[in-house]
Amino acid sequence: MNRKLRMGMIGGGEGSFIGAVHRMAANLDGQIELVCGCFSSDPENSRRTGISLFLPENRIYNTYKEMIEKEASLPVGERMDFISVVTPNHLHFDPAMLALEHGFHVVLDKPVTFTLEEAKSLQQKVKDTGLLFALTHTYTGYPMVKEARLRVRRGDLGKIRRIYVSYIQGWLYDDCAGSNKQASWRVDPKRSGKAGCMGDIGTHAFNLAEYITGLKAIEICAELNTFVPGRRLDDDGAAFIHYEGGAAGVLTATQIAAGVENDLTIRIYGEKGGLEWRQEEPNTMILRYPGRPAEMVRTSNLYMSAIAAHNSRVPGGHPEGYLEAFANIYRNFSLALRSLQKGEVPKLEYSDFPSVEEGVRGMQFIETMVAAGSSGEKWVKMIE
Amino acid sequence: MNRKLRMGMIGGGEGSFIGAVHRMAANLDGQIELVCGCFSSDPENSRRTGISLFLPENRIYNTYKEMIEKEASLPVGERMDFISVVTPNHLHFDPAMLALEHGFHVVLDKPVTFTLEEAKSLQQKVKDTGLLFALTHTYTGYPMVKEARLRVRRGDLGKIRRIYVSYIQGWLYDDCAGSNKQASWRVDPKRSGKAGCMGDIGTHAFNLAEYITGLKAIEICAELNTFVPGRRLDDDGAAFIHYEGGAAGVLTATQIAAGVENDLTIRIYGEKGGLEWRQEEPNTMILRYPGRPAEMVRTSNLYMSAIAAHNSRVPGGHPEGYLEAFANIYRNFSLALRSLQKGEVPKLEYSDFPSVEEGVRGMQFIETMVAAGSSGEKWVKMIE
Amino acid sequence: MNRKLRMGMIGGGEGSFIGAVHRMAANLDGQIELVCGCFSSDPENSRRTGISLFLPENRIYNTYKEMIEKEASLPVGERMDFISVVTPNHLHFDPAMLALEHGFHVVLDKPVTFTLEEAKSLQQKVKDTGLLFALTHTYTGYPMVKEARLRVRRGDLGKIRRIYVSYIQGWLYDDCAGSNKQASWRVDPKRSGKAGCMGDIGTHAFNLAEYITGLKAIEICAELNTFVPGRRLDDDGAAFIHYEGGAAGVLTATQIAAGVENDLTIRIYGEKGGLEWRQEEPNTMILRYPGRPAEMVRTSNLYMSAIAAHNSRVPGGHPEGYLEAFANIYRNFSLALRSLQKGEVPKLEYSDFPSVEEGVRGMQFIETMVAAGSSGEKWVKMIE
Amino acid sequence: MNRKLRMGMIGGGEGSFIGAVHRMAANLDGQIELVCGCFSSDPENSRRTGISLFLPENRIYNTYKEMIEKEASLPVGERMDFISVVTPNHLHFDPAMLALEHGFHVVLDKPVTFTLEEAKSLQQKVKDTGLLFALTHTYTGYPMVKEARLRVRRGDLGKIRRIYVSYIQGWLYDDCAGSNKQASWRVDPKRSGKAGCMGDIGTHAFNLAEYITGLKAIEICAELNTFVPGRRLDDDGAAFIHYEGGAAGVLTATQIAAGVENDLTIRIYGEKGGLEWRQEEPNTMILRYPGRPAEMVRTSNLYMSAIAAHNSRVPGGHPEGYLEAFANIYRNFSLALRSLQKGEVPKLEYSDFPSVEEGVRGMQFIETMVAAGSSGEKWVKMIE
Known part of the structure; x- marks a missing residue:
């Protein structure tokens, strides 16, 4: 498979800060392309955001539920490989859980969920599905x-x-x-x-x-x-x-x-x-x-x-900053995901990003x- | 035109440092996609590099001449919009000149050319063609x-x-x-x-x-x-x-x-x-x-x-670094290019990147x- | 009275660190001269230290008790004006108290005493005698x-x-x-x-x-x-x-x-x-x-x-350091003491050194x- | 000889900056006492300054010439051991020369003299007399x-x-x-x-x-x-x-x-x-x-x-500053002077202060x- 990894995004519409950060972090190394998104609970905001990001209209969704289900129905290689959830805390759990249930790997902003109970459910689901999960504790990058x-x-x-x-x-x-x-x-x-x-x-x-x-x-x-x-x-x-x-x-x-x-x-x-x-x-x-x-x-x-x-x-001497640290999480996640896709065990050097355990x-x-x-x-x- | 700007690259193959920097800078904001390249005078290096960057084989070229000519023959919207030249100094002038002659905008690493005379020729050509030209004096970003x-x-x-x-x-x-x-x-x-x-x-x-x-x-x-x-x-x-x-x-x-x-x-x-x-x-x-x-x-x-x-x-407090400075040149160049493509005068706020005058x-x-x-x-x- | 203030020191013999610091702090501004001392519980150490400090042998004492009593018996203008106590913590209270009882002003290293009770006794004594008391919380200087x-x-x-x-x-x-x-x-x-x-x-x-x-x-x-x-x-x-x-x-x-x-x-x-x-x-x-x-x-x-x-x-730009901070306590104490000696109320600008209240x-x-x-x-x- | 070294000062009256710095530097280590001075070409300024420094009136002079000659006539041990010259540049040479001629060691502010010729004369005189000479290039301290x-x-x-x-x-x-x-x-x-x-x-x-x-x-x-x-x-x-x-x-x-x-x-x-x-x-x-x-x-x-x-x-961690650097020159000069007075060769560790050669x-x-x-x-x- 010689192609970029495909990312869908939930959250990150107009007025959001962290959504744009996630996208820059995902862009930096040219390993990931954004293929779809539901950027806001306001469909019009979502649509405007998606268009500004050069997405085709049919990959801009009104609800995360619609997005996950529709994407899951697309053929492998066309559908998104993973989802990035960048909503406020109370809207982390549901889309992340649904994504896992539909077989999508997940990148999630911190704190992982709204409650500890949700975090544990998510942890169990990650374990059960064997899917890859990254929590963007940026500073670890x-x-x-x-x-x-x-x-x-x-x-x-x-x-x-x-x-x-x-x-x-x-x-x-x-x-x-x-x-x-x-x-x-x-x-x-x-x-x-x-x-x-x-x-x-x-x-x-x-x-x-x-x-x-x-x-x-x-x-x-x-x-x-x-x-x-x-x-x-x-x-x-x-x-x-x-x-x-x-x-x-x-x-x-x-x-x-x-x-x-x-x-x-x-x-x-x-x-x-x-x-x-x-x-x-x-x-x-x-x-x-x-x-x-x-x-x-x-x-x-x-x-x-x-x-x-x-x-x-x-x-050395060419300062690296916050976005590079953030991008390291995406890059390491990508490398691990490619290993998984090839049926290989991810190497240690790129498997040290925070995951659902850190979320719990x-x-x-x-x-x-x-x-x-x-x-x-x-x-x-x-x-x- | 709601699409990313299309970039071709000359230079930046395996073993290069600055080529990868240019690509990261171009990637960061999601406004530019790499669509073709001639990454090395060694065709095999060029090919391997292109494939690692997910380019289709027919857009990986053996010589910059071939690339510029072939791309010029592609329909607008498919062909590259601009070229980025990241070769050692003695190989700046010829591809940049040829690109301008074929109507491509140019991003060039500094120093602009091998000799002052070349720089002046390039300056004249930029003036004559009205094409956009950016010189990556990174620190101005x-x-x-x-x-x-x-x-x-x-x-x-x-x-x-x-x-x-x-x-x-x-x-x-x-x-x-x-x-x-x-x-x-x-x-x-x-x-x-x-x-x-x-x-x-x-x-x-x-x-x-x-x-x-x-x-x-x-x-x-x-x-x-x-x-x-x-x-x-x-x-x-x-x-x-x-x-x-x-x-x-x-x-x-x-x-x-x-x-x-x-x-x-x-x-x-x-x-x-x-x-x-x-x-x-x-x-x-x-x-x-x-x-x-x-x-x-x-x-x-x-x-x-x-x-x-x-x-x-x-x-503030989320450090921005060298790559962001570099990306600012690409982003401002992109914004100016989009203005030109729309027939508008580029705004001052993104027209302050170094150009061929700074090169001379x-x-x-x-x-x-x-x-x-x-x-x-x-x-x-x-x-x- | 146009003369330097006269200081006696208890502690600060060979092997001491803070004694030398107190002496440098007292020296810096040329307002204070060391006239006597009991620098160690070891008379030989005390003697060697006193001689190295150019004291006459009859003003180098074997015990703090001897020193305070003998000095108190000297005429005003010849005897010390105040005492500086730079011994380890458990040896602060007794000499400070005795000095106050004999009418000497006191500079004391921190913490003020070995116990809170001692500190309160000292506080009461300072209040009763109206004598001046400085605690060398250096960093306030x-x-x-x-x-x-x-x-x-x-x-x-x-x-x-x-x-x-x-x-x-x-x-x-x-x-x-x-x-x-x-x-x-x-x-x-x-x-x-x-x-x-x-x-x-x-x-x-x-x-x-x-x-x-x-x-x-x-x-x-x-x-x-x-x-x-x-x-x-x-x-x-x-x-x-x-x-x-x-x-x-x-x-x-x-x-x-x-x-x-x-x-x-x-x-x-x-x-x-x-x-x-x-x-x-x-x-x-x-x-x-x-x-x-x-x-x-x-x-x-x-x-x-x-x-x-x-x-x-x-x-500005000529760095001032720890010793100058320390010397500020001595200088402000000196200025306040001169005011007292003249029967004036010390000015606010030099009355802000830590005293026995800070000690308590x-x-x-x-x-x-x-x-x-x-x-x-x-x-x-x-x-x- | 167990006593402080005796310093006379020329310059450094009211309104001077560097004179007070020299005095603090000389005071800090308790090795030097100021015994006389001619602090200003204005006798009244000189007198006021001397009194504020606790000098006896008969050791406050109206002219540097008077001071050097009178001091030279006092018995050794009573007269000053060395002179510190802290006047503006054009007034360095004459008093320094006169002091050397009368057998006094000299500390001089930089630049050493008004002209190169003067500097060379001074250098020759220092050589001829064998007297000690320090130039206060503070930063070397x-x-x-x-x-x-x-x-x-x-x-x-x-x-x-x-x-x-x-x-x-x-x-x-x-x-x-x-x-x-x-x-x-x-x-x-x-x-x-x-x-x-x-x-x-x-x-x-x-x-x-x-x-x-x-x-x-x-x-x-x-x-x-x-x-x-x-x-x-x-x-x-x-x-x-x-x-x-x-x-x-x-x-x-x-x-x-x-x-x-x-x-x-x-x-x-x-x-x-x-x-x-x-x-x-x-x-x-x-x-x-x-x-x-x-x-x-x-x-x-x-x-x-x-x-x-x-x-x-x-x-370490107790900052030392400009005055300590300045005092190092005085301290090293003092140590060298004491060696000379004892007929010993000054040790290398305290003989590295700038002297007349650095002045030239x-x-x-x-x-x-x-x-x-x-x-x-x-x-x-x-x-x-």
């Missing part, structure tokens, strides 16, 4: 995050003791929900889920720590805050986290740090050394060891590991944070 | 460079006095030409042209200063060096530049700064203030004014100008630098 | 911290919501106590007090947040850890802090972050904006406001406030952290 | 500059190819001379000398490059500019420099870069690696080597060399820059 993961897991830092992860934003510092479509659904419990800030960005921070270290959180002591008057979900919070093996974490996430853009930072210290990485300058990772100068590890240098090199596209994990984090935040108990076990 | 251009030209810094621009690399610090395909042609006068470092990266630095300030260099005092034994072209150099209006520039470029990646930096000071920008952290520009704190202007914030916003894709200017810079570098005269007028 | 304090307190950031303060060090990442004199007493409960890391550096972080914001902590949720096997005090910990007025804080402190030097960082966000300051690059403070570029406020520029200017010594506050913090760290209760009220 | 010097000279970077040194300031961006005492003499040829910017800061940049690398400049191609209307001396300039052994330098210096504070930066690249250091963040030096991560060498870490450790005062070198640089700047010749040999 950065080459430097891959490098960090490799180095921590092979023991460069020694046994991990301390994990600081913080995700600091300022864009929801006031009551912008009325005027900002991106904001409005995120602060609405009916569309966002049990948590606001913790679902939107806390999950990224939580995922990043587990993704790099391979350590599982076992219990949490948390505080959730809502600073903006009238807001119905948390817009800020912090947690102490106990990880298996004795590591201690502090996770902070906020969306009310006025003036801050998108400052996701992780610092990990073990018995032998430490590392520090900031998403806003993602091509540099600092490695620290006692008794010698700190090292500035930089994307795409020849000394980088094979896994980081695989996730880089241009030589994220929902457990949200559930636990909400419970711990309102609990008088100091420590709350991770809700399984 | 950064949103922050657009912002700098806007602010300097509207007078935020006052009359410009001082321009420091430096482009410092280290990858050619030793004699790597034997083992590195990218290096080998760059240090070969038969393929690179009269200049090595100055053609490869000096032109970028020179272009960046003129692009942002709108000031034309009028005379140069220069030194060229070749530090690596046996190398036949300059691998280092520096220039004092006198600009029209009295501004003074210092331009430095080197490829032997061992350990440095790709440090293109510009600092501009006028009577009222200054700005500083580094390509390796391209999302931050520092603005300085006497008597108040320096400002960190950051990509994609709401306070950015319309032109910078037009060249950004994701919200770059060749004048190379000629002048080579002359000034070997001259006993202190100041050498820009060779026109 | 930085001009940029003064500027932050001014700006936060006058409302530039609006009502404060979020305070992140972290103090991260790595020098105690392994069991260095045997070989490092500085380490050995800090990890010994008999000399350090109830807390290790929290007393040594957690108090600085706690103080910095209250110093800048003027907000008082009211309750704490904390975790204390001891990562290095065999260590008997905490070497790491974290706290959620509720401040009066509704601000929420996260304080982290660790001494086991292998490879990190002395990273004290504070970030404060209010309803209108935020600020960020790092001790390791202390001459820059970032101010953030929604909708406009962040500002880099830099030490000793003309736009700085009078209070920051008063605490700077050289023009620090001990309350230690007590509360130790209680909260071992408590099953989530929130523990500040122990008064 | 930074521990990191010492470390750079050690590493470059022992060959860590291989044979040096490229030196970039730039000193960028903005404080003279407009005609501030009328209102700023510091500015007024610097832009006055009668007080500053042949050069403005090049004498004031160009000499620092020139010295720094030679100090670190040990390479001597042999010829210069230069441009000098005066941007501010009405100014009579250069306020900006640049030079290409050929060093012995084949290294090429670019030196830039400006005082009209509006908004810039005090940005002295040096980057040195050799056949094996490179280093980068910025005075505004002086505690970090970046070391680069091909094929491995760049290293952040930081002041006062245990991995630093003995010479850097000798020039540091506090542990700086005057040669000024002479050569002025000649080259106005020359039609491209290259001008260093004027000896």
